[in-house]
Structure formats: C-alpha cells, structure tokens
C-alpha cells in the first residue's frame with residue numbers, strides 16, 4: 075500500500091429496485107442481504123434512494139428548511155416539547171452544543187396534520203401550504219426508507235414476525251438542522267455536533283449540498299461521508315437496534331464537522347420504539363448470551379440526555395449485562 079491515507083467509504087446500497095409499498099418484490103431480497111451485512115459490519119450505509127427526487131429535495135431544503143431557519147429565535151423557540159421530552163423540540167445554543175448548531179423537530183408521526191401544526195406554530199395565520207407539502211413530501215419518503223430497512227433487518231435475522239408490532243409502536247422525530255459555516259478555508263473544519271451514538275432504532279440522514287457527517291468504523295477510523303449520488307441518504311443504526319438484535323448490529327459513533335463558508339443543512343429522521351426493548355428469544359443462545367437488560371427507550375433517552383453526547387458506550391452503561 076502507498077503512503078497516502080486510505081480513502082474509506084461507507085457501503086453503498088441501491089434502493090432503486092425496492093418499492094417500500096411492496097416488501098419482497100423486485101430487488102428486495104438482494105438488497106436485504108446487503109443491508110444486514112452493512113449494519114453488522116459498519117452500522118450504517120449510503121442508500122441510493124431516487125424516490126426522494128432532486129425536485130423534492132430542492133423544494134424541501136431551498137423552499138422550506140432555509141425559510142425556517144431565517145425565522146427569528148423567539149419563533150423557533152415556540153417549537154417546544156414537555157420538559158420530560160427534551161429531544162423533541164427546538165435545540166440551539168445549549169449545553170453540549172456549539173452556538174453554531176440549531177435544529178427544530180416535528181414529533182411523533184410523519185403525518186400531514188403534524189407538519190401543519192408545526193407550520194402554524196412557526197407562522198401563525200400564514201399560508202403554509204407550500205411549506206407543508208415540501209416537508210411532508212420529503213419526510214414521508216425518508217420514513218418509507220426507514221420502514222423498509224427495519225423490515226429487512228428483522229427478515230434478514232429470521233424474525234420477521236416482530237416487525238408489525240414494533241412498527242405500530244414506533245414514534246418518529248423528524249429533525250431539521252442548520253450548522254453555521256466557520257468561514258475561511260474548507261480544510262479548517264470545526265466539530266459542530268460532537269461524537270455520539272443515536273438513541274434510536276434507526277436514523278436516516280439527508281444532507282444538503284455541504285458534506286459534514288463522519289462515521290467511525292470498528293477499528294476507530296473516521297469515514298467522511300461523501301454522497302455517492304445526489305439521491306444519497308445515510309442510514310445509521312441506533313443503540314436500540316443494537317440492543318434489540320442482541321449486539322448483532324453496530325451502532326456507530328458519528329459526528330458532524332463543517333468547514334468553509336457555506337452553511338450546512340440536514341434533515342434527520344429518528345425512529346424511536348414504543349415497545350419495551352428486549353432481544354427476541356430467537357436471537358439469544360449459548361453463542362449469543364443476553365447482552366442488554368430489557369428497558370424502555372424513554373428511560374434510555376433520559377439517561378443519554380443526562381450524561382450528554384460523548385464518546386462512551388451509553389447502552390452498556392445503562393443496561394449492559
């Protein structure tokens with residue numbers, strides 16, 4: 075091997091032959107094998123997903139998200155949630171984050187009524203139809219990818235019968251994020267969101283125009299995500315999928331670094347399980363003794379929030395056997 079640094083890349087999986095509304099059809103089985111392999115090895119992958127078309131992305135980011143972050147802070151702060159659900163609303167200028175990060179969230183379900191309620195809170199009395207159409211159009215497709223991946227994981231591990239109940243219980247947080255540019259040289263990157271694992275089952279990241287997501291491999295090397303196509307999304311396994319699969323899936327550490335003078339926007343869909351997280355009996359045996367105690371996602375999230383985003387194995391600390 076030469077002296078130059080190896081250019082690591084995330085596995086790329088092509089979803090163009092997968093129809094989320096027809097599980098099992100087309101390329102489903104072949105893609106499922108790649109998904110299970112990528113999540114076991116890396117805990118994430120680059121999904122080529124043309125169902126989220128360039129027009130939908132442009133309407134979403136250029137039409138809706140940029141308009142949202144141009145709002146004054148007091149409007150954004152109306153996106154609150156109850157104190158016991160700190161990760162379900164506006165985040166910005168807060169402990170553990172740089173001042174150069176802020177985000178807003180639509181919570182619980184990716185449904186037109188939720189998007190409408192969010193828009194009406196931001197622009198009371200406004201004509202919010204175009205905003206709602208753009209946000210729901212993007213979020214719905216991202217959620218369809220997330221559901222397909224969840225189904226594939228359960229099928230691929232031989233436990234498809236658990237999918238429907240888990241799905242029914244799932245809540246979603248659709249977070250739109252804005253990272254200020256540090257200015258200057260694009261090489262002079264600054265960490266804008268520190269190293270962490272997600273508390274979700276699955277997370278899907280859609281980044282706009284400016285790169286910045288970095289994922290750590292099991293060997294401790296950092297992969298700087300460069301989208302393989304304009305239709306790329308990143309699927310990341312969270313600690314709850316790791317727990318539910320009894321450690322068969324990695325939940326990779328990741329962070330966001332931004333350089334140069336162009337702001338970065340991204341959208342992140344978190345799938346949060348409402349059912350108690352306990353590995354199914356089929357995934358526990360002598361070779362795979364239980365690794366984590368049964369627990370609720372709400373309790374795990376509170377634990378993570380209380381301890382902050384850090385480079386530590388929160389799941390093991392919280393419920394490791």
Ligand SMILES: O=C(O)CCC(=O)C(=O)O
Nearest residue numbers: 251279281287330340342
């Ligand atoms: O904005 C991104 O690319 C990812 C942010 C992230 O990792 C998170 O919000 O958990």
Ligand SMILES: [Fe+2]
Nearest residue numbers: 270271272328
């Ligand atoms: Fe994350």
